[in-house]
Each structure stands twice: as C-alpha cells, then as structure tokens.
Amino acid sequence: MKKRLTLKLIAKELDVSISTVSKALRDSAEISEDTRQKIKAFAKLYNYKPNNIALSLKNRKSKTIGVIIPEIVHHYFTTVISGIEQVANEKGYHVIICTSNNSFDKEVINMEILANGSTDGFILSVAKETQQKRDYHHLTEVIEQGMPLVMFDRVIEEINCDKVIIDDTLGAKKAVQFLVDKGCKNIGLISTIDYVSVGKLRTQGYLEALSENNIELNESLILKVDDFDESEEEISRFLSDKSMDAVFAVNEHFAIYAIKAFKEQGLDVPKDVSVIAFTDGELSKRFIPSLTTINQHGEEMGAQAARLLIKKLENDDSEDEPFETIIIETGLVERNSTKR
Amino acid sequence: MKKRLTLKLIAKELDVSISTVSKALRDSAEISEDTRQKIKAFAKLYNYKPNNIALSLKNRKSKTIGVIIPEIVHHYFTTVISGIEQVANEKGYHVIICTSNNSFDKEVINMEILANGSTDGFILSVAKETQQKRDYHHLTEVIEQGMPLVMFDRVIEEINCDKVIIDDTLGAKKAVQFLVDKGCKNIGLISTIDYVSVGKLRTQGYLEALSENNIELNESLILKVDDFDESEEEISRFLSDKSMDAVFAVNEHFAIYAIKAFKEQGLDVPKDVSVIAFTDGELSKRFIPSLTTINQHGEEMGAQAARLLIKKLENDDSEDEPFETIIIETGLVERNSTKR
DNA sequence: GACCACCACGAAAACGTTTTCGTGTTGACA
DNA sequence: TGTCAACACGAAAACGTTTTCGTGGTGGTC
Numbered sequence: 001m002k003k004r005l006t007l008k009l010i011a012k013e014l015d016v017s018i019s020t021v022s023k024a025l026r027d028s029a030e031i032s033e034d035t036r037q038k039i040k041a042f043a044k045l046y047n048y049k050p051n052n053i054a055l056s057l058k059n060r061k062s063k064t065i066g067v068i069i070p071e072i073v074h075h076y077f078t079t080v081i082s083g084i085e086q087v088a089n090e091k092g093y094h095v096i097i098c099t100s101n102n103s104f105d106k107e108v109i110n111m112e113i114l115a116n117g118s119t120d121g122f123i124l125s126v127a128k129e130t131q132q133k134r135d136y137h138h139l140t141e142v143i144e145q146g147m148p149l150v151m152f153d154r155v156i157e158e159i160n161c162d163k164v165i166i167d168d169t170l171g172a173k174k175a176v177q178f179l180v181d182k183g184c185k186n187i188g189l190i191s192t193i194d195y196v197s198v199g200k201l202r203t204q205g206y207l208e209a210l211s212e213n214n215i216e217l218n219e220s221l222i223l224k225v226d227d228f229d230e231s232e233e234e235i236s237r238f239l240s241d242k243s244m245d246a247v248f249a250v251n252e253h254f255a256i257y258a259i260k261a262f263k264e265q266g267l268d269v270p271k272d273v274s275v276i277a278f279t280d281g282e283l284s285k286r287f288i289p290s291l292t293t294i295n296q297h298g299e300e301m302g303a304q305a306a307r308l309l310i311k312k313l314e315n316d317d318s319e320d321e322p323f324e325t326i327i328i329e330t331g332l333v334e335r336n337s338t339k340r
Numbered sequence: 341m342k343k344r345l346t347l348k349l350i351a352k353e354l355d356v357s358i359s360t361v362s363k364a365l366r367d368s369a370e371i372s373e374d375t376r377q378k379i380k381a382f383a384k385l386y387n388y389k390p391n392n393i394a395l396s397l398k399n400r401k402s403k404t405i406g407v408i409i410p411e412i413v414h415h416y417f418t419t420v421i422s423g424i425e426q427v428a429n430e431k432g433y434h435v436i437i438c439t440s441n442n443s444f445d446k447e448v449i450n451m452e453i454l455a456n457g458s459t460d461g462f463i464l465s466v467a468k469e470t471q472q473k474r475d476y477h478h479l480t481e482v483i484e485q486g487m488p489l490v491m492f493d494r495v496i497e498e499i500n501c502d503k504v505i506i507d508d509t510l511g512a513k514k515a516v517q518f519l520v521d522k523g524c525k526n527i528g529l530i531s532t533i534d535y536v537s538v539g540k541l542r543t544q545g546y547l548e549a550l551s552e553n554n555i556e557l558n559e560s561l562i563l564k565v566d567d568f569d570e571s572e573e574e575i576s577r578f579l580s581d582k583s584m585d586a587v588f589a590v591n592e593h594f595a596i597y598a599i600k601a602f603k604e605q606g607l608d609v610p611k612d613v614s615v616i617a618f619t620d621g622e623l624s625k626r627f628i629p630s631l632t633t634i635n636q637h638g639e640e641m642g643a644q645a646a647r648l649l650i651k652k653l654e655n656d657d658s659e660d661e662p663f664e665t666i667i668i669e670t671g672l673v674e675r676n677s678t679k680r
Numbered sequence: 681g682a683c684c685a686c687c688a689c690g691a692a693a694a695c696g697t698t699t700t701c702g703t704g705t706t707g708a709c710a
Numbered sequence: 711t712g713t714c715a716a717c718a719c720g721a722a723a724a725c726g727t728t729t730t731c732g733t734g735g736t737g738g739t740c
Contacts, residue, residue: 394726
C-alpha cells in the first residue's frame, strides 16, 4: 500500500521547504525557474495530487453541491440529477445526493449533516411530509448561515431563495387545448386531491382551458384520486359510466389505468377516446399505444438549478442579489394515444 | 449571516482553552463536572456542530462512499443506489454519486478526483468503454493506495476486489425452465451480441436450460440484436417468419418489441405465445400485458455492496482479509405475459 | 514541613494545504 | 566599499479538530 504523496514528503525528499513546494507547483514567480522545474518534475513523476479535504478546510469551501430529493427511484428525479451533475462537473463541483424518502426527519438530518462543511450549498425538492408539516426551520437555518439554497419542483413559496419550477397550470392548459383542437368536446380529468400542489395547479389549468374555449364545466367528468394504491380501481369505476371523448391525466400512471379501463369497456384509444398525460417516465414511450404527453424537461431543470446555485456560490456579494424563480417550459410530445 | 460556531469561539466566550472545550464536549473525565456542564450547555444553546471537513482531515477519513455508475437515468441503477444509501446512512456514511456516462475518461477523472481525500472507498459499475478498452489502471491505482473497491453488476474478473453480481446464467435458466414447465417447446431467444457480457451469460443459460430438458437447439430461433437503436425493426423482422410458442428476451425493451411484433402478426400474448424477460424497470409492471420477469434485486445488490465496503473500511487489518464475491439470487415474478 | 498523588486544565502538535511576511544572499551602482 | 534592490527561499499562521503531554495547584500522609 503506497502512501499518498504530500507537500511535506516532496519537501523532505528534495530538501526544500513546504512553502517552496507549494509555490512551485502553483507556478509562483517567487521560485526560481530551476527549483520550479525540479519540483514539478518530481511531483509529476510520483503523481502528486493535492488533498481535497485539506483544500476544503483551508479555503472553507468544499466545491460540493448537496442534492436532497424525496426519492431516487423515480425517473423524473434521475433526469434532474443528470442535469445537475453535468453542469456541476463542468464547473468543477461534485454532487452529493441524499434522499429524504419523503420523511421530514430524514430531510432535516441530511441537511444538518451536509451543512457542517461537506457542502457549499443545496439543491432541494422537499419531502411530502415537510410540505404537510409546514416546518421549514432547517431551510431557514442553512440560509441564515449563508449557504445558498435552490429549490426545484416541489418548492415552498414562503422560503426566500432561488427556485426552478415548471408551469403546471400552463402545461395542463396546453394539454387540454391540444385535445380541444383535435375536436374533443367531453374532456375528463383525472387528478389528485388538492393538497398535492401539482394536482391543484394542473386542475386549474384544465379549468382555465375549458373556460377559454367556452366549454361548460361538467363536474362529473372530474376525478380526484384519493388513494394512490387504489387508483386503478377508482379510475376504472369512474370511467365506467361516463361518456367522454378524451381524458387528461395528471400523471403517467393514471393515464395508463385509464387506457386499461377503456380497453376493458371495449373502447379503443385513440380511435374512440384520446388520452393525454403529464409524465416523467419511460413508460409513455414504450406503452402501447405510446402516450401523448406534457413533458417536464427534468434535465433542464437540474441544469438551471445548478447554474443558479453556482452563480450564487461564486458571487462574493451575492447577499444583495435578488432571488430568481426560473420557469421551465413544458413541451407537448405527440404520440399515439390521441387522435390525429 | 450567522458565523458558524467553532471550538475556538466557544473557548474564547467561556474563557477556557480549546482543548478543554473539545474534551468537555466529548465527555472526557479530565474535565470537572462543572466546566463540562457549562460548556455543553453553551454548545447546545448555540447549536454547535463539529465541522466535518476538519474531522475528515484530522481522522484521515471522510466517512463518505464514492459511487460511480455508467448512468443514473436507468431504473436498475437507481434501485442499487437506493440500497447503497440505506445501508450507508445507517452506518453513518454518506454517498457521493458520479456518472461516467459510459465514458472511460470520465470514469478515470471521477475516480481520481474522489480519491484525493473526498472518499474512503468506491462502489463501481464500470463503463462500457472501460470494458472494451481493458484499461484498468485507475482501478489498480486506488486499490494500491489502500482504498477499498467493490464492483457490482459489470465487474472485471482480473481486478482483485470484492464483487457483487447476479447469476445471469442461472437467471436465464430459470426463465427458460419456467417456459418449459408451462409446456413450451419452441422457445426463441432475443439477446445481444456476445461481447456484452450479460448477453453472453444469459444466452448460455438459455442453452443450458434447453440441453437439460433435452430440447434440440434451433439456431434459427436465436436473434442477437446488433444495434440497440434498430432493435425494434430487427426484432420484428426476426419474428415475422418463425413459429414459436415462447420467447425469452434478455431485457425489457426487447420483450416489449417482441410483444408488439406478435400483436401485429395477430398473435396474442400470452394465449398464443409466452414472453419472459430479464428486467430492471417499472415498465414490466405497467405494460399490458404485464411482463413475467427475472428480477435482479438491485436494491439488495446495493445493500450488499455497501456492507462489503464498510466492512473493509472498518476493519483495520482488512489487508489480509480475502476478497468476497457475493452472488445475488434472481427472482422470477410471474405476471401476465406467460400462459398459466 | 517535605513529599507525593491527583485533579483540572492548557500548550502544542498533527492532519495537508496556502499565503503573508521575513531574511539572507547576490549583484549593481555611486 | 558601503547601500540598496532584487531575488529565492523559509518560518509560521491559519483553516477546525483531537490528543498527548506537561504543569500549577491542592490536599493528604508521614
């Protein structure tokens, strides 16, 4: 087992002082050409690499970004991470990832641990439990310590920090408008109960689209799924006695259950009924029929979040810079679950 | 912006020495009950937390595990990460994740950066490019430095380290045996070209299962997909003029393309033909029909890898401990793409 | 009262860097 | 030959910990 090379060892070996070695390696003009060459050659030969930890301690920055997400086994979040990673690496940062498992306590603990020097700033999508509890002391604390924080996706209005979100309402509107443009009249909505913020916002988009097109709202065409685990049955029951020519689902899963239910009723998608969904997964591409979707551009979200954070980190007087909220545009991907 | 509290500040505030503070907080018997209480109360009141970086430098360990995977936008890898994270957190480690994007250079760079003190050890699934290049100097280097390395999934035989793998051959055998037990006679195989190791191993399992059941090998029932991007067409062409009652696909995607192709031929899955696949994704659960699969237990792989690594990290004379290779058992999940 | 043990604490080194400030040597110049 | 600048380098502090060793004071024992 080879010992790692340090400045001290090089100094001893070449019989100069540590300072000289350090300066030589950083090409300081203070050191004569001769010594500099000698030291650099030696360092290169034995593959010297400065110790990150010592640098962190000295510079009081870790060049590390802490990312805390509700769960990692989720395609959408991995695309976001991917975006974060790309930008971060480009700028010489690395990324520590922690999952909160949607638990408030784990979110708090993770932040506290990482805040003790491991990380220069945070990118965060809050846990469900945190949203419900409305306890944000861990967030305000890191902000007070001067650590920049960027929230994405599930953000909290009251917290003053940079944010990256998508326009859920507009995305939903786009989806419904698309259906209207295809000639659909009776458009159903499968959403979640309102305290899930995306459900609420997307529902609102649905309503706005209807009203803008002068379509009368029919409450009976709206389902707010209560229990995710029971959603398949709920949806099947909901669709059994309705007559509609299109459905907008707020996520991939609901859309698929809807298609299943239609099939069982002997209806064909997209011939008899169109289905469109907000989505974040692979499923929509591969499913038969493939799904027409509103796409959330996770990778770009991650990239923007990382850019915001690094901007704050590298700006010395970021204190007085105002906070930004970046809105990522949703896109509509037309596939085979909607009629042409 | 509040300054972070340090031992030095506490010492100054309470007019004692830094050593006293440190000892008091660690409940050293050297310090009198009185002073100890006073210091602890103060620390608690102002929420003192030791600086991780300073500790890392002092202890020469970071309590951090570096994970390097080919890509993160991949359900299988996220399950592995999830397993790693759980075990690591339990034992007081955190996890730093880097992706190689299947690039050799990025893999090397990531390892080098993390090896400079940021990380105590590595969990790694090598990049495709690394497999092809057969250049493993970065791996041997970290090992030589005494950093433990655990490889999973895509491992490299020649490298001497702990490993966690699944038994691809056995898994494939299970799958084919299952089909045989259901009465299938003409079982097709959709695999990848042989230099992808999993393709090779799973093909081998297929062959073994056939021979064990005294089924004659029919080469024309084997497709080795050449170009992933063209796989849908290749598979459709392959299946167009064959007659088989079952197909074993080495991954989810191939299975779905197969089902699609059968459908287009007017064949029903599972009534006319059964499909079974190795899988790592969500897709198999949601697809219609849902897929019978061989499941790779990613989470357990991650957990085992983390356990192996931490064992090495916490064992002082791990030097002479032999390396282990843990084989994770595959499971068979019966769903609706195979006949009953 | 001399000696010793023990208590409670502090000084300093160490981890591996960077950087500021000194300092001894050289050479030029008057 | 004395003065001074420039040069090339070293000592030391600093980042925030932990830990070893030392030490001044107290009290007890003979």
